[in-house]
Amino acid sequence: EIVLAQSPGTLSLSPGERATLSCRASQTVSSSYLAWYQQKPGQAPRLLIYGASSRATGIPDRFSGSGSGTDFTLTISRLEPEDFAVYYCQQYDTSWTFGQGTKVEIK
Amino acid sequence: QVQLVQSGGEVKKPGASVKVSCKASGYTFTNYGINWVRQAPGQGLEWMGWISAFNGNTNYAQKLQGRVTMTTDTSTSTAYMELRSLRSDDTAVYYCTRVSNDLALDPWGQGTLVTVSS
Numbered sequence: 001e002i003v004l005a006q007s008p009g010t011l012s013l014s015p016g017e018r019a020t021l022s023c024r025a026s027q028t029v030s031s032s033y034l035a036w037y038q039q040k041p042g043q044a045p046r047l048l049i050y051g052a053s054s055r056a057t058g059i060p061d062r063f064s065g066s067g068s069g070t071d072f073t074l075t076i077s078r079l080e081p082e083d084f085a086v087y088y089c090q091q092y093d094t095s096w097t098f099g100q101g102t103k104v105e106i107k
Numbered sequence: 108q109v110q111l112v113q114s115g116g117e118v119k120k121p122g123a124s125v126k127v128s129c130k131a132s133g134y135t136f137t138n139y140g141i142n143w144v145r146q147a148p149g150q151g152l153e154w155m156g157w158i159s160a161f162n163g164n165t166n167y168a169q170k171l172q173g174r175v176t177m178t179t180d181t182s183t184s185t186a187y188m189e190l191r192s193l194r195s196d197d198t199a200v201y202y203c204t205r206v207s208n209d210l211a212l213d214p215w216g217q218g219t220l221v222t223v224s225s
Contacts, residue, residue, distance in 0.1 A: 037152075039152075045204075050211035051209050056211075056213060090211075090212070095166060095168065096212070101151045
């Protein structure tokens with residue numbers, strides 16, 4: 001089973017700043033099957049990025065994904081107040097696994 | 108619009124079973140699989156398993172093998188997840204989510220809180 005390790009655990013930033021979230025896999029992941037989700041308190045997760053770099057429908061272009069192999073990144077170019085949330089990466093090989101999450105909090 | 112609507116919260120005693128439903132609308136149900144994902148209080152997301160709405164094939168997480176059963180009813184576009192021999196650490200919000208063609212998960216149901224307590 002591929003294990004995903006996200007870092008940092010918590011990111012403390014101010015609105016307007018850039019956020020860079022990392023997701024590292026224990027084995028090579030197909031870029032086609034790497035996704036990112038946003039979850040706010042009391043809500044279900046929402047798909048942000050699929051195929052490592054494609055934005056899901058309705059996702060603002062301040063969200064971008066990149067990476068390949070074992071290292072993937074989610075970047076939020078300028079944080080808006082509604083972006084403070086927990087972010088999860090997810091991969092599929094023979095089953096789905098999730099990273100443990102990165103919390104982006106207001107500094 | 109594509110939507111998944113789950114059944115309401117449940118409170119169960121240890122050793123009991125729970126069955127959560129997930130009714131799909133806005134798309135052809137049999138064209139996509141359904142995943143079940145759970146989230147214990149304050150914790151991350153845990154994948155539980157997948158079911159094909161086309162033919163009922165399943166793939167369960169190893170740690171839940173023998174305790175979980177996922178089924179679908181194509182006549183009502185509804186997916187079900189049954190978990191047996193409940194323990195306190197099964198207390199969680201259970202989500203259903205549609206599996207897209209690139210195996211990302213979208214959309215998600217609103218979640219069903221299952222509380223296991225004596």
